[in-house]
Amino acid sequence: xxxxxxxxxxxxxxxxxxxxxxxxxxxxxxxxxxxxxxxxxxxxxxxxxxxxxxxxxxxxxxxxxxxxxxxxxxxxxxxxxxxxxxxxxxxxxxxxxxxxxxxxxxxxxxxxxxxxxxxxxxxxxxxxxxxxxxxxxxxxxxxxxxxxxxxxxxxxxxxxxxxxxxxxxxxxxxxxxxxxxxxxxxxxxxxxxxxxxxxxxxxxxxxxxxxxxxxxxx
Numbered sequence: 001x002x003x004x005x006x007x008x009x010x011x012x013x014x015x016x017x018x019x020x021x022x023x024x025x026x027x028x029x030x031x032x033x034x035x036x037x038x039x040x041x042x043x044x045x046x047x048x049x050x051x052x053x054x055x056x057x058x059x060x061x062x063x064x065x066x067x068x069x070x071x072x073x074x075x076x077x078x079x080x081x082x083x084x085x086x087x088x089x090x091x092x093x094x095x096x097x098x099x100x101x102x103x104x105x106x107x108x109x110x111x112x113x114x115x116x117x118x119x120x121x122x123x124x125x126x127x128x129x130x131x132x133x134x135x136x137x138x139x140x141x142x143x144x145x146x147x148x149x150x151x152x153x154x155x156x157x158x159x160x161x162x163x164x165x166x167x168x169x170x171x172x173x174x175x176x177x178x179x180x181x182x183x184x185x186x187x188x189x190x191x192x193x194x195x196x197x198x199x200x201x202x203x204x205x206x207x208x209x210x211x212x213x214x215x216x217x218x
Contacts, residue, residue: 002180004098004113004131004138011127011176031057035116038155039101042069042082059118059156068158080104081153081160084112093138095177100135104151108143111135112151119154124161126172128152132163133173 034057038045045053046069050062058065072078084102091100091111102112113131124132132150140147149164163169 001092002096002134002177004096004134006180007096007134007173007176008127008131010180011130011172032116035156036101036114039114039153040082040087042072042155042158045069046073057156058158060158065158072158072160075160077104077106077110080106081112085109091135091138091142093134093141096134096138098131098134098138100139100150101153102151103139108145108147109139110149110151111139111147112153114153114155116156117154119152119157119159119161124152124163129163129169130173130176133165133169136163136165137173 038056038058045056046066053062053065060068072081075081081102081104085105086103087101089100089103089111091097100111101114104110104112111132113128113135115128117125119125123129132152136147136150147165149162151160151162153160
């Protein structure tokens with residue numbers, strides 16, 4: 001069965017997915033885990049001093065980060081974001097499985113992925129959209145009811161984004177599933193230097209650039 005992580009990697013780069021599956025590389029670096037932990041400490045972080053906040057693995061100034069948390073606190077789902085009904089939940093759907101870092105209570109409930117990276121200007125990155133769709137579909141399979149959206153949190157920036165199961169997002173998910181199932185040996189290299197720079201397998205692909213993977217959480 002496919003995993004949420006393998007789907008996200010394949011959506012980012014099929015060749016990266018191939019190498020990661022070959023090497024059994026599925027563990028996030030310590031820096032990523034430290035950033036993800038921020039998502040479970042929002043109320044505490046709102047109340048600490050600037051010096052204490054600056055010592056945390058955040059990617060904004062203390063004032064900007066505190067303002068971002070204040071915006072989160074105005075959300076209707078703030079209570080569930082800071083104290084989710086369920087956390088670190090293993091989901092198993094019809095064709096994929098993996099962990100949801102949070103499941104927010106509601107009708108229906110909302111699965112949440114906590115990303116250690118940075119958000120784009122709008123929306124979420126394509127690999128995370130695919131992962132969010134996979135989470136929602138897996139939860140829907142377990143509940144035997146529709147789950148129309150999932151959340152992606154970027155706690156190092158104090159940002160939470162919603163991913164709806166639109167036709168476009170479902171299509172990206174289906175395309176990624178097909179890509180994985182068609183892999184038979186190393187796929188062609190992607191023509192995207194930025195992606196190569198962020199990949200730990202860049203030297204095996206013949207691209208020699210500095211890795212940003214631990215910073216982007218990919």
